[in-house]
Amino acid sequence: MKVASGVLLRAATGDDLQGVIEVGQQTWPATYGPIAGKDYVAMGLAKWWTADATIPAIRAGRVTVAEYDGEIVGMTSVGPLDGKLALWKLYVLPEFHSAGIGGMLMRASIAKAKADGYDEMVLSYLDGNDNARGFYEHYGFTETGRESTGGGVPDSVWIHLPLSNHPGETVLDGQHA
Template sequence: MSGEESGSGTATERSVVVRQADGDDLTAVVEVGHRTWPVTYGPIAGDDYVAMGLAKWWTQEATIPAIRAGRVLVAEVDGEIVGMASVGPSEGHLILWKLYVLPSHQRDGLGARLLRAVIDKAQEDGYDELRLSYLAGNDGAGAFYEHFGFRETERESGGSGIPDSVWMARPLRTDEQEERQS
């Protein structure tokens, strides 16, 4: 999640849709990354980190497999994709790898809608926990995730002047769900 700016009008005043991405969304999904990463990570980790991340994680080639696997959600406002979230399995856990909203649409509740949709789908798919990481120094992201029940579990050294990755987790099963499964 990147820096905070207000958009023009709230998302509730406009037509908002959160849905699974398809192949037609590829360019717009990649564009969300290219428009959010410089303002998010430039001040925290520097321009070289931004350039590396865009080249590694925000290309069409890197994004196609996640879209094809049904692991990318998009947020549309009036038909324009302005946010995205991407999840994937890793070592038996579900990881929220990306959640970004264009700066002009932040504080409109779109990040919350995307995150709720990710949580709901993870619960439907039977996951017990959702994990994620953000770069230390991205205090807005940390506060956002804490608001949704995520708690820090560990810090991973970024090395070479890169801020640490702060790992967080959120349980997905309620006591009631666990009792029903017993």
């Protein structure tokens, strides 16, 4: 699949709200159901993938969308955490996995973090999400600790990427890859 060549990365606007939420609605059950169960998926969708949870990040300019053929097919959301830039969300619709869109979004997030003066990027993923682990390791992230979430849910694995010597890639807002 050679989709990435027609993908547009840009800052999300208010008009993208439903598309951004739909990415979560489609990716979470497939990603987290097998790892953490239906209750965790339902909790996450209700807590992190609603208009109330998404609008502030869009308004603050912290959400980037990947658009293909007029449809939002992926997104990231970032924000500061203890002097570092946290990558809170990076999701691509299942039918667009392995098309290079996740990599485009990751490289753009790294470039923006560096441009904004951050020395480090951090994120967490659920233990057992081997696809996420491999993806982040590919970009140079290493584990810094684990956090127990309880309730039978796997640990959150915290990882980081020092940015001072990371090559990064410049991706301008609205640029076609």
